[in-house]
Amino acid sequence: MDSEVRPNWTALGLSRKIDDRIDLIIECIRRHYLGESNPLASTLTLYSEFFSLFGGFEEYVSFFLLQDLLSADGEVRYFLPFDNFSTPTLPGTVAEYQSYRKLVTRFVVARNNRIHALFGTGSAESPDVP
Template identity: 40%
Template sequence: MVKTIDVNFDFTEDTPYYWDNFKTGATFTDPDIWSPTLRKYQQLLYSKKLPNGEMFNLQQGDNPEYDYLYWKDFRFGSDSIINTYTHNIKLQWLISEVKNSIKDFTNFQEKYLRESYTIGGEMIFPKRRWSINQCRGTNSQIKDRFDFTLECIRRYYKNQDSPLNEVLNKDDEFFKLFNDFKGYVDFFYLNDLVTEDYNNIKFYLEFDNFNRNPLPQTVEEWHNLYNAQMEFLRARNKRINQSINK
C-alpha cells in the first residue's frame, strides 16, 4: 500500500501498452482499469471516515475489470472526469478545426493526456449494470460533462429532478453515506467546482438548465471548455496534495 500520493504521477506510465497503442492509433488501454498506481491511489485517497461516521475501508478485488475496489456490498469503478471529445465521432467537424487552431496538435494531445490522467482527473462511482459512469456518458444532456454530472448530484440531494435522476436514485444507499451535497463534495475534494456556499456549480460553459447541447459548438467554446477543465484539475490536485501529504 502506498503511503503518499504523487499528484503529478501520470497513470498512463504504468498502464501496459498505452503509448504503444497511442502511436499506432489503436484503441487505448484504459488507465481506469489497468494502472495499478491509480487503483492504489484511489484506495488510499478515499479510505477514510465518511460523513455518516463509518470508515470507508476500500479493498482491491481480484480482477480490476470487475472488482476494482469494494466496501461492504458496494463495488466501485474508476472514471476519468476530464474530456476534450477529440474521439467523438459526431464532433469531428469541430475537432478538425480545433486541430488547425493548435500548433503541433499531436504533442498538445500527449501533454493533455499525461496531465489529465493524474489523480485530480479521476473519480470513483458505484459500479453495476448501467452505472453512473455509463449513464453520464450516454445521456444526451450530459455527454460526459463532469460539471453537469455534479449538478445532477447536487439536485439529487435537493430532491430535484435532473437528467441523471433515475440512476442516482438507484444508488441512493451510496449517496446517503455522505449525508448531503456538502458532505459529498468535501469527501471527494470537489470544492473547486462549486461556490463557497455549495449552492451552485461553477460550470465550464454557460449553463441553461440542460437545454443546450453539452458539447462545444465552436472552436472558442472548445478552448474555453478545455481551459476550465484543466483549471479545475490543477486546483483539485493541489487540494488533494495539501490534504493527504501533510
Template identity: 50%
Template sequence: MTVDINFNVHSDARGGDPDSTSPTLRKYHKILWSKPLPNGIFFELITTKTGAYLYHNSELGEFSLGSDAITHSYRNQKRKQWLIKQVSNEVNELFDIGSTIGAYTVFPKNKIDNKFTINQARGVNSLIDDRFDLTLECIRLSYEGQGNPLYDTFLRYKKFFELFDNFSGYVDFFLLNDLLDENQNVKFYLPFDNFKTKPTFNGIEDYKLYKKGVTNFVKSRNKRIENYIKLNTKMPAHNNV
C-alpha cells in the same frame, strides 16, 4: 501515504483503460477514499475482494466501487472529430492533465436491475455527454430531491449517496470543492441552461473555454489532494492491498 499528483495513470495501464488496468490509480483511490465519513465511521476500502476493484462491507452496507475519469478531452469521440482535428494541441494537453489523479473519482460499479451504472449513464445520456460539471449539478439536485437527467440512476444508488449525508458532505469527502463557487454553486465549464439543450461545442473558442475550466479544476483538485495527503500522513495505515 503517498500520492504523486503528477503521475500519469496511462503510464502503467499497459495500454488499457487506467480505470481498470492502472495499479497506481487503484492504489491512489484506496488511499484517498479510505477515511472517515461525515458520521465519523471509517469507510475502509479493500482490494482483496475477488472480482472487485474497491470493496467495502460493514454495518454501513456493501459497496463495490470502480474508478471513473471525470474529465473528457473527447479525443476519440467520433462525432466531435470535426472539431478535435482543429485543436489537436489543446486536446492533447487536456488529455494529459486528465491523466492525473485529480481527474478521477469512484462510483458504485455494480449494476442494479441490469440498468446503467453511474459511469455508464454519464457517458450515454446526451444531456450530460460525460461532463462532470453537469454530473455534479445532477448530484446536487438529487440530494435536494429535484429532478435531473441522472435522477433515476442516482436513486438506484441511494445507499451510496446517503453515506455522505448531503451534497456538501459528498463534495468535501471527494475533494471536489474547487468545482463550486463561493455560494456552493457548480462552476460550469460552458454556459448552462438547466439541461434544456444538449451540451455541445459550437467551435474552437467553446472548446478552449471548456478546456480552461476543466484544467483549472483538475489542477486545483490535485493541489487539494496533495494538501490532504500532507495533513493526513499520520493517519493509521490500512494495508489491505
C-alpha cells in the same frame, strides 16, 4: 436472474444531456440531494443508499474533494453556458472549446493541488493554460 441492482460503470456517462461532463454530473447530484428532477434521476435513485452515506451534497463534495467545482455560495461552476440541461453539452466553436479546456484544466489542477495538500508532498501545479 435475481433482482439485485448491479453496479454499472457506464450508468452516469451515457446521457446526451450531460455527455460525461463532471460539472453537469455534479449538478445532477446536487439536484438529487434536493429531490429535484435531473437527467440522471433514475440512475442516482438506484444508488440512493450510496449517496445517503454522505448526509448531504456539501459532504459529498467535501469527501470527493470537488470544492473547486462550486462557487462560494455553493452553485456549480459550469464549464460552458448552462440553462437547465437545454444548452449544448459540447463546445460549438473554437473559442468555446478554448474556454472549456481552460476551465476544465483549472479544475483538474486545483483538485490535484487539494489532493497533494492533504495526502502528498510538493505541488501538482502545472504551467498556465493558454
